[in-house]
Structures are given as C-alpha cells and as structure tokens.
Amino acid sequence: MVGAPTFWALGYTGQGRRLLVIDTGIEGTHPALHTNYLGRFRPAAQVWHNPTGDSIPWDCSGHGTHVAGIALGLDRQAHDTIGLAFQATWMAAPAIKGGAPTCAGTPGPSPLATFQWALDPDGDPTTADFPDVINNSWGGSDTICAAPALYGPTLNALEAAGIAVIFSAGNRGNRPDTAINFPANINTGLVNAFSVGAVNQNFPGPPRAGFSSVGPTRCGGDSSLLIKPEVCAPGMAIRSSVPGGYAPLSGTSMAAPMVAGAALLLKEAFPNATGEQILLALYRSAVDVGDPGEDNFFGMGMINLRAAYDSLVSQGHVPFFPPAERDAALGRLRRPEGACDPIVTPTVQLYNHGRGPLQTVDIAYEILGQVDTLSWSGLLQPGDSVAVAFPPLDLPEGPQWIRVRIVTENGQLPYYTLDDRDSLQIQVVRAPALTTDPGPFTICTGGDAVLQAALSQADSSVRIFWWDAPEGGTLRAEGATVLLPAPTSDTTLYAGLYKSQSLGMPDNSLGGGTYVQGTSPYLTFDADYPMLLRKVTVYPLLAGPRIFEVRNDQGQVVASRIVDLPAAPTRVTLDLEVPMGKAYQLGLNDNGLGALYFNLSGEAFPYVSTEGFFRITGSGGGAQAGKYYFFYDWEVAYAAGCERQAVRLRPGTGTIEADFSVDRRLIDMSNDPVARFTNLSNGASSYHWNFGNGATSSNPNPLHTYVQAGNYTVSLLAEGSAGCADADTLQLTVTGTYPFGVSIAQPNASGAWRLYPNPSEGEIFLERDRAGSGPVQVRLYDLQGRLLATKTARGKRLGWPLPALPAGWYHLRVEADGQVQQLRLLRE
Incomplete structure (x- = not known):
C-alpha cells in the first residue's frame, strides 16, 4: 500500500542504512532480526544503548521487536519478508517502560539520553556512525509542550545532523479532551517533529483507524505547524515479529515504522539527501485521503514511496542504482x-x-x-x-x-x-568415552536390574545420568552403577555424560535479609548451552507445596516442578531442562504460600559458572529491585559427551536372589589393598562382577586389588539357568596409598595413551584423544624385562586380549608417531 514492492524491483532494500529503534528493546536473536543487528559489525556499546553492558539486545515486552520487524524484518531461512528495508541494520535502546508490566524495574536509559547518544555513538566526532532514521513508537501526555527546554533543541540537533526522526501520533482516538502524544506534538518545523497517524488498510479509502490520535497540536503555531499528524500509514493488524514468533498488532506504533522503513529505502536511493529532505519528500508527496487537503485526521495523507522518489528527483537529487544482478x-x-x-x-x-x-x-x-x-x-x-x-x-x-x-x-x-x-x-567439551553393555538383560521376577556405564578414564568433573529417552525425557537415576527394580515391560534407559557446576550465592549468610510472600520476585539467568537445573537451596518460613517455575523472557513457563517444603532450610531437587537462551526467570507460583528468605544485601550480580556457559544476571518482579531472591547454591549440569548410550531391560519369569559380602567395607591400601568377596546368591549359575573401577570378573568368589583411593560401587549380576538375572550392589571406601608405590593414573597431555581396565583379568584397551599418522606398536614385558607379546595397530583406540599370564605386574611400551610411553599393568 505504500509502494515497497516497486522499490524492491529496482533493487532497493535498505542496504547500508541504519535504523535506531527507541522502544522496549529488541529480541536480538529473533530469526527475522538477528542478521540485521548492527552489533554483528560494530561493538555492542555503539549500537545497543543499555547501561547494563549486555551484548545481545533483549525486549522486556515484545513491542520493540514488533516495531523493528515492520521497518526491516526478514526471516532469511523461511523467506518471510515482514519489513520494508530488509537489508538495513538496526540499533536499539530499551528506553520505554510505560504500559508494559514486564518492563517494570528493567534497566535502560531515558529517551532524551538516547537521542543525545545517537549523535555520536562511538564517542568519536570524526566518524559518521549515527543512525539514518530514528523510530519512536511511544509518547507521553498530550498536554506536555516542553519543546524549548528539553526535546526541542535535541530534535533540532538531530535534524541538523541529517537524521530523520519519526514519531507515532498516539492511540487516543478523536476524543475532544485528547490530542497528539508528546513529543510528537512538537512543531518547531514543518517535519519536526514528524508524527504518523494510522489508517485501517483493510477497507477502501482507507479510513482512519479509530484509535489514531488527531490534531491539532496543543503546542501552538498556525497553518501547517498547527496540523497533526504529518502523514499516515497502515496500522491495523500489522503482522510482524514478536519474541518467539510472529503476531499481528494494531496502533500508530505500527504505522510509524512503516514510514521509518520507507525513509531507509529512500536514503539508500539518495544517500546524499538529509533526513529532513527525505521527510519533506514523504510529506509533500503523500496521497491525499479523507477530506481534500491537509487535515488533523490524516495530515497530508498516505505516504507513497514512488511519489517521494519522484519528488526528490524533481528537486535535483540523483538516485543511486544498486547492482542487483549478483548477491x-x-x-x-x-x-x-x-x-x-x-x-x-x-x-x-x-x-x-x-x-x-x-x-x-x-x-x-x-x-x-x-x-x-x-x-x-x-x-x-x-x-x-x-x-x-x-x-x-x-x-x-x-x-x-x-x-x-x-x-x-x-x-x-x-x-x-x-x-x-x-x-x-x-x-x-572434551570428556572421557562412555561405554555400556546394551543388553538386553532379562530380570527375574521380584529381582533388581543393575545399570552400569564405564568411563575410558577417571574424571571427577563428569557425572553419569540415566534417562528414559535418547533425548530429553525424565531423569531416572545418577551414577556409574545403579540398582533399579525389575521392569514390568520391555524398557530402555539411556546413559549420558554431564558436567556439574555451582552457581549463585552459596547460602544466605552474606549480608542481611528477610522473608517475603508472593509469586512476583524472580532471578534472571542466561544459558549459553542447554542446561539441567538440578538443585537449589531455599529457606522457607512456612511449610507447604511450592511450584518452582522457569519462565522465558515473555513470562511463559518452559519447565516447572512442585515440591513440598518443610519450614526449614532445604536442598531441593528440581531437574528442570532449560533450552539455550537469554533472560530466563526462576521464580515461584505458590498460591500465596511464599514466605521464603531473600537477601537485602550482599548480592554481587552477575554470578558466572566456571566455564562461562551460565549466568545469574539479576532479579526482578519484587518490591526490592536488584536483590537476591530465594534460590541459593544452584547446581547446574550440561551434556558433556556424545549421544546417550542405551541399555535394554525386559522382565523374566524365573526366581534368583543375588547376594554377596566383602571381608571389609573400609579398605586401607597401606595395610592390605585386596578386597575378598563371598558369593551368597541363590539359584545362580553364572556371575558378572564389576568392582567400580573398570575391572570385572566372572569368578564366583573373586579377589580384587585396589590401587587408588576413592569410593567404589561393587555390583554382582547373577544369572540362572532360566535365563533371567538379579543384581546386588554394595559400597566400598578405599583409603591410603598402594604399598608398591605404583600409580595407575595416566598422563592427561594431548596424545597421551590411557590404559583401562587396570587391573585387568583379560582384555585391555589403549586410547588417546586423537589419531596418529602412523602405526602404533605395543610391547608387553615382565618385571625382568623379558618380551612376552607384541601388537601393531592403527588409530586412537585399540583393544588387546592379553595372553595367559600369571597374576602380577607387567610393563607396556607404546611407540607411536616417534614418541614412547611406558605404562604399568596389573594382571589379576
């Protein structure tokens, strides 16, 4: 309706032009807007005027995102053009809070401060880095006329710099007690301030939208200076970007960016024209609607890009034609x-x-x-x-x-x-290799299943989680060895590697605080990687159920958990899956049972995880802005390995009881490193032992030598002639130092070989983090230096079934890529 397709056919797309949107912010990751963000080419501080220093723009209500999409939005992957000047870039400032409850308490500059910043964003007066157009889809009371004191001189300075400044007229309708919004009502020049009314483009005419404010301005003047708005543009049910998708909105807020997009296209066609000249061309060439002539309903009429183009040419401006044949x-x-x-x-x-x-x-x-x-x-x-x-x-x-x-x-x-x-x-994320025995395992009636996963090397930062789906799903258990009841039907569980980190205030001992009841307060956080929010500590004053919620930046719940809390400090397991994203909120929806402790002092935002993937950035929603609310000592986890490994279980019909004992639960290696296990199972004919350190055995009553201190879960899977199995586990604690002074720990340097299982009863594996360029030669020696066996292979992982050897210590010599590594092997 404003003639954009005609301009696109000529090759004009807004290329190289810059738009500043002063609004509630802009969702910088939106698919229709992220490519156009000028912060991809310049430092964020020069394009995103936000005192908090965030590098990725956000939108506290969605209004600014919708406005920006109308001016220049384009979803390039979906080929969805929603804006006029879709090759222009945008700058933004979250300066507008009024009328948006979700914006209450959010940081941001004032509009006037943003105007002043726009004149020189990089602080260097020798560079022309200011925007070509500034869109202002906002306004205040229509009774304010403070042009001489504040806004008037600032708008004059912007006009003198060559910037086209555009305002929405307001949505006050044609009530006799209202008029054009401030500062759109300013009239220091014919197109200053330049206000835009809205028409309903869905009807012939088109008629003025009923909500569109009308003139005259209350700032005085005569003739055209008294008439408002200057022009009009479509503003009814305009489809554009909103956080998370697209939606139609109505208002003069939607009409103004129509004009801003048109101004950007004209600026590309006439790069030497000033903002004032472009606005005058749009003003004087507008197509008259309503009563003949300029009036206080439509101004000069509906903007028309081709007519404005012809107007500029008639004034002697020479258009630039882009080379559209290649792109x-x-x-x-x-x-x-x-x-x-x-x-x-x-x-x-x-x-x-x-x-x-x-x-x-x-x-x-x-x-x-x-x-x-x-x-x-x-x-x-x-x-x-x-x-x-x-x-x-x-x-x-x-x-x-x-x-x-x-x-x-x-x-x-x-x-x-x-x-x-x-x-x-x-x-x-570099992590050890995770292996499981996929089964299937048939579990006897009334028996237990044991889930086991092994790491290629010890890594204290890694945890093993068991899920009921290959992706997403519900967390069922944690640990390398887990005992579960027999399934009632065929079941598959999936082991995945995760790294855990702590985040946030560790407890409520820093600074003072108090209790508050209600659902509004929350902490805000960012996740640069998909996150599992495992646990938090809370301090309830009252007992009762609470609903913990993770909400996105639009307040929509993405994960929740109901927990019944006592009236005491509590470590709460949440296990909430949070997708990668910005400006999440962790809050409560507790139906009035709040009364949780929060800190009035001692907070030190942002709280950043060790690897920088996750950040608690601040708080909101409460009467005490910027305080640390409710949720202490976060435990967050993220996937650290390849895809999850499956283990299949199915129910059986036989009856077996797996049971065993050990000569002692606390093993001091300095005195005796050997654990002696006694099989007490009933009805079993074969046995599968796992000693918790990668070593296994099939002996009915095995011995096992521990050479490293730690806590180990030992498991026995006993199987009977009926083809089903039962499992049992117990915990061992190993302390002291292995008496022979031999360390099993392998080098962690890049290219170093890792040996497992060690000790071993048979097959061993050698692995490193990268493949070499040549063959790998492995030699096995006894302690007297006699060569017992050799193996040659290629790659970064090789298996070797050892020859029949007596129990004891042996040497492995590994030669690869001109380097030699000596390893010690304990044969059991």
Missing part, C-alpha cells in the same frame, strides 16, 4: 548434528539472492584468531542454495567462535554486505 549470501552456519568429537566439520549454506547465476564464491573464515579461505565453484542459479563444507577443525575445549564472510562473488567484491557473513559459537 551471494551466507546463512545456517552449523555444526553437524550428533558431533561430539573435538574435531568437527561445520557447513555453511551459500544462497544466490541476485538476478544472475553465481559461478565462484570465496568465503573467508576465522577461528582461533586464524583466517583461511573456502573456495566454491559451480553454477548456482537465482533462488538456489548449496551447503559448503569446512575442512576438519581440531578445536580446544570451551566456547569457540567461527566467523565467515564472503570475500568475492564471481570475482568481484560484494555489494550487499549485510547477509554476506555469519557466525557460530561451538561449545567444545
């Missing part, structure tokens, strides 16, 4: 699903958004501070795309950024530079 774009930079090895092979999707074919594209990629180039060649027709694969990348542990951009397209420098780049953060 290579990048997107969907991703790590392959299921990849968990530190050596990864990402892919990036190459799109042809131009009018002609693409034959060659050079893509620069940066990782770990090094820049290299991917070269693609072929024939990519307009509208098509192709996946371009990286070479294998060996990445260190932790968050690693990969950044890509197009260097040349068909041998020429790219013109459209907004969607010619992408970035991806890969969380690389």
Whole structure:
C-alpha cells in the first residue's frame, strides 16, 4: 500500500542504512532480526544503548521487536519478508517502560539520553556512525509542550545532523479532551517533529483507524505547524515479529515504522539527501485521503514511496542504482548434528539472492584468531542454495567462535554486505568415552536390574545420568552403577555424560535479609548451552507445596516442578531442562504460600559458572529491585559427551536372589589393598562382577586389588539357568596409598595413551584423544624385562586380549608417531 514492492524491483532494500529503534528493546536473536543487528559489525556499546553492558539486545515486552520487524524484518531461512528495508541494520535502546508490566524495574536509559547518544555513538566526532532514521513508537501526555527546554533543541540537533526522526501520533482516538502524544506534538518545523497517524488498510479509502490520535497540536503555531499528524500509514493488524514468533498488532506504533522503513529505502536511493529532505519528500508527496487537503485526521495523507522518489528527483537529487544482478549470501552456519568429537566439520549454506547465476564464491573464515579461505565453484542459479563444507577443525575445549564472510562473488567484491557473513559459537567439551553393555538383560521376577556405564578414564568433573529417552525425557537415576527394580515391560534407559557446576550465592549468610510472600520476585539467568537445573537451596518460613517455575523472557513457563517444603532450610531437587537462551526467570507460583528468605544485601550480580556457559544476571518482579531472591547454591549440569548410550531391560519369569559380602567395607591400601568377596546368591549359575573401577570378573568368589583411593560401587549380576538375572550392589571406601608405590593414573597431555581396565583379568584397551599418522606398536614385558607379546595397530583406540599370564605386574611400551610411553599393568 505504500509502494515497497516497486522499490524492491529496482533493487532497493535498505542496504547500508541504519535504523535506531527507541522502544522496549529488541529480541536480538529473533530469526527475522538477528542478521540485521548492527552489533554483528560494530561493538555492542555503539549500537545497543543499555547501561547494563549486555551484548545481545533483549525486549522486556515484545513491542520493540514488533516495531523493528515492520521497518526491516526478514526471516532469511523461511523467506518471510515482514519489513520494508530488509537489508538495513538496526540499533536499539530499551528506553520505554510505560504500559508494559514486564518492563517494570528493567534497566535502560531515558529517551532524551538516547537521542543525545545517537549523535555520536562511538564517542568519536570524526566518524559518521549515527543512525539514518530514528523510530519512536511511544509518547507521553498530550498536554506536555516542553519543546524549548528539553526535546526541542535535541530534535533540532538531530535534524541538523541529517537524521530523520519519526514519531507515532498516539492511540487516543478523536476524543475532544485528547490530542497528539508528546513529543510528537512538537512543531518547531514543518517535519519536526514528524508524527504518523494510522489508517485501517483493510477497507477502501482507507479510513482512519479509530484509535489514531488527531490534531491539532496543543503546542501552538498556525497553518501547517498547527496540523497533526504529518502523514499516515497502515496500522491495523500489522503482522510482524514478536519474541518467539510472529503476531499481528494494531496502533500508530505500527504505522510509524512503516514510514521509518520507507525513509531507509529512500536514503539508500539518495544517500546524499538529509533526513529532513527525505521527510519533506514523504510529506509533500503523500496521497491525499479523507477530506481534500491537509487535515488533523490524516495530515497530508498516505505516504507513497514512488511519489517521494519522484519528488526528490524533481528537486535535483540523483538516485543511486544498486547492482542487483549478483548477491551471494551466507546463512545456517552449523555444526553437524550428533558431533561430539573435538574435531568437527561445520557447513555453511551459500544462497544466490541476485538476478544472475553465481559461478565462484570465496568465503573467508576465522577461528582461533586464524583466517583461511573456502573456495566454491559451480553454477548456482537465482533462488538456489548449496551447503559448503569446512575442512576438519581440531578445536580446544570451551566456547569457540567461527566467523565467515564472503570475500568475492564471481570475482568481484560484494555489494550487499549485510547477509554476506555469519557466525557460530561451538561449545567444545572434551570428556572421557562412555561405554555400556546394551543388553538386553532379562530380570527375574521380584529381582533388581543393575545399570552400569564405564568411563575410558577417571574424571571427577563428569557425572553419569540415566534417562528414559535418547533425548530429553525424565531423569531416572545418577551414577556409574545403579540398582533399579525389575521392569514390568520391555524398557530402555539411556546413559549420558554431564558436567556439574555451582552457581549463585552459596547460602544466605552474606549480608542481611528477610522473608517475603508472593509469586512476583524472580532471578534472571542466561544459558549459553542447554542446561539441567538440578538443585537449589531455599529457606522457607512456612511449610507447604511450592511450584518452582522457569519462565522465558515473555513470562511463559518452559519447565516447572512442585515440591513440598518443610519450614526449614532445604536442598531441593528440581531437574528442570532449560533450552539455550537469554533472560530466563526462576521464580515461584505458590498460591500465596511464599514466605521464603531473600537477601537485602550482599548480592554481587552477575554470578558466572566456571566455564562461562551460565549466568545469574539479576532479579526482578519484587518490591526490592536488584536483590537476591530465594534460590541459593544452584547446581547446574550440561551434556558433556556424545549421544546417550542405551541399555535394554525386559522382565523374566524365573526366581534368583543375588547376594554377596566383602571381608571389609573400609579398605586401607597401606595395610592390605585386596578386597575378598563371598558369593551368597541363590539359584545362580553364572556371575558378572564389576568392582567400580573398570575391572570385572566372572569368578564366583573373586579377589580384587585396589590401587587408588576413592569410593567404589561393587555390583554382582547373577544369572540362572532360566535365563533371567538379579543384581546386588554394595559400597566400598578405599583409603591410603598402594604399598608398591605404583600409580595407575595416566598422563592427561594431548596424545597421551590411557590404559583401562587396570587391573585387568583379560582384555585391555589403549586410547588417546586423537589419531596418529602412523602405526602404533605395543610391547608387553615382565618385571625382568623379558618380551612376552607384541601388537601393531592403527588409530586412537585399540583393544588387546592379553595372553595367559600369571597374576602380577607387567610393563607396556607404546611407540607411536616417534614418541614412547611406558605404562604399568596389573594382571589379576
């Protein structure tokens, strides 16, 4: 209705132009907006005017996200164009709080301070880094006219800098006691301030939207200065971006960014025109609606891009024509699903958004501070795309950024530079290999099943969780060895590796505090990686059930748990799965049974986890802003390995009782490192022992030598002739030092070999974290230096069934890639 498709056909998309949205913020990760975020190209402080220093913009209500989408939104993967100037970039400031309860207490600058910041965002007056257009879909009382003292001089300065400043007229209807919002009612010039009314574009005419404020301004003046609004644009049920998706909204707040998007397109066509000249062109070329001539309902009428274009040409402005025949774009930079090895092979999707074919594209990629180039060649027709694969990348542990951009397209420098780049953060987690015996295990009637998982090397930071689904699901148990009742039907459980970290205030001893009742207060947190919120400590004053809720930035519940609390300090198990995201809230929905302790002092936001994946950023919702509410000593966990490993269980019909004892539960290795087990099972014919350290046995009454201190869960799976089994476990504590002074701990350096199980009754495994370039030769010697056996293999993991040897100590010599490593092996 405003003529945008005609401009797109000419190749104008807003490329290179900048929009500042002063509103409730913008959801910076929205698929229709994240590519256009100017913070991808400049420091966040120069494009996101927020005193808290957050690098990723957020939106406390969704209003600003909707406004930005109308001006320049484009979901590039879904090919969903919702904005006029979809190649323009945006800046933002969360300066508007009124009318949005979810914004109460959130940080942000004032609109006036943001106007002043916009004149020089980087603090360097020699750079032209200010926005081309500023959209203001907000306003205050229509009775305020403070132009001379505050806003008037500021708006004049913005106009003098060449910036087009646009305001929504307001949604006060045509009641006789109301008029245009402040500061849209300011009239220091013909297009200053430039206010926009709304029409209902769904009807012929189109008619003014009933909510759209009308003039005249209460700031005085005569003739055109007295008439408000300046122009009008569609504002009824405009579909645009909202946090989490898309929705239609109505208001002059939606009409204003229509005009802002039009101004961005005109600025691309006429880069030397000032903001005032562009607004005057839109004003003077508007299509008259309603009564003839300028009036206080529609202003000069509905904006029309082609008419404004012709108006500027008639004034002597020479248009710039973009080279639309070629436009290579990048997107969907991703790590392959299921990849968990530190050596990864990402892919990036190459799109042809131009009018002609693409034959060659050079893509620069940066990782770990090094820049290299991917070269693609072929024939990519307009509208098509192709996946371009990286070479294998060996990445260190932790968050690693990969950044890509197009260097040349068909041998020429790219013109459209907004969607010619992408970035991806890969969380690389190095963890031991996890193995399970998948079964199936048939469990006798009334018996117990034992779930067992083994690590390729000891790692105290890793935990093993058992789930009832390969992804997501319910957490059923924790530990390398778990005893569960026999299933009533065929059941599969899945073992996964997780790392746990602590987060938040450790307890309520720091600073003073008190109790508060209610559901409003919450802590806010970010998760840069999918998170399992395992446990928190709370201090209830009253006993009773509480509903713990994790909510997203729109207040929608994403996970919850009901817990019955005593009137005492309590460690609460929540096990809430939280997807990767920003601005989550952890709060209560307790139906008035609140009365939990919170800190009035001693808080020190943000609280950041050890590896930086998770952050408690602040609090909200309560009368005491910025205080630490309710939830202490968080235990958070995240997946640290490959896909979960399955173990299958099924019910049987036989009857067996597995039982055993040990000569002592506390083993002091300094005196006697050997544990002596006695089998007490009934009805069993075969036995499968696991000593909790990777060693196993099938002897009915085994002995086992422990060589490392620790707590071990020993399990026995006893099987009978009926084909079903029962299990039993017990706990051992091993202390002291192994008397022969031999350490089983293996080197942790990159490329070092790890030996397990050790001690071993038969087959051993050697493993390292990367494959070598040549063969691996292993030699086995006794303590007298006699060569007993050799093995040659390739790769990073090899198994070796040992020859028949008497129990005792042996040497392994491993040669690979010119390096030699000596290992000690205990044969049981």
